[in-house]
Amino acid sequence: MERVWKFLKDAGIYYLATMEGDQPRVRPFGTAHVFEGRLYIQTGKSKNVSRQLHDNPRAEICAFQDGEWLRVAGELVEDDRREARQSMLDAYPSLQDRYSADDGNTEVFYFRNATATFASFTHEPEVITFG
Numbered sequence: 001m002e003r004v005w006k007f008l009k010d011a012g013i014y015y016l017a018t019m020e021g022d023q024p025r026v027r028p029f030g031t032a033h034v035f036e037g038r039l040y041i042q043t044g045k046s047k048n049v050s051r052q053l054h055d056n057p058r059a060e061i062c063a064f065q066d067g068e069w070l071r072v073a074g075e076l077v078e079d080d081r082r083e084a085r086q087s088m089l090d091a092y093p094s095l096q097d098r099y100s101a102d103d104g105n106t107e108v109f110y111f112r113n114a115t116a117t118f119a120s121f122t123h124e125p126e127v128i129t130f131g
């Protein structure tokens with residue numbers, strides 16, 4: 001799972017797909033953080049992406065870096081603990097001018113039942129499960 005986190009950090013940007021009914025929605029994301037052995041992302045309750053994840057936690061992310069791409073499919077589950085939110089904000093000081101742990105908007109989700117697949121044109125897919 002550390003390898004997944006490192007790939008996402010190195011790529012800088014990944015794309016997060018959620019479901020809205022039967023319509024996939026995708027957007028760029030950047031937050032990726034390990035807390036208590038789980039892989040977390042951050043968003044705001046005011047966003048559509050948040051509503052979609054609460055309605056249906058099934059999600060997939062994709063990132064590309066140096067000829068290799070990573071997909072992580074699983075469920076994104078909110079962790080409503082203040083310490084989980086604060087840990088994310090500590091890891092991303094740049095978020096702190098827009099978000100705080102007690103603002104009622106900031107939220108963090110971790111991957112559950114996740115399958116990560118590293119792929120490229122030059123090697124067979126490598127699959128890691130976590131969460």
Ligand SMILES: Cc1cc2nc3c(=O)[nH]c(=O)nc-3n(C[C@H](O)[C@H](O)[C@H](O)COP(=O)(O)O)c2cc1C
Nearest residue numbers: 013025027028029030031042043044047048049050
């Ligand atoms: C490079 C980049 C990284 C981003 N990272 C995040 C992020 O980690 N969390 C977040 O909530 N929004 C992030 N955003 C903003 C979302 O892409 C944007 O708010 C998007 O509209 C949210 O999806 P929604 O409109 O379906 O809710 C990022 C945008 C860019 C361009």
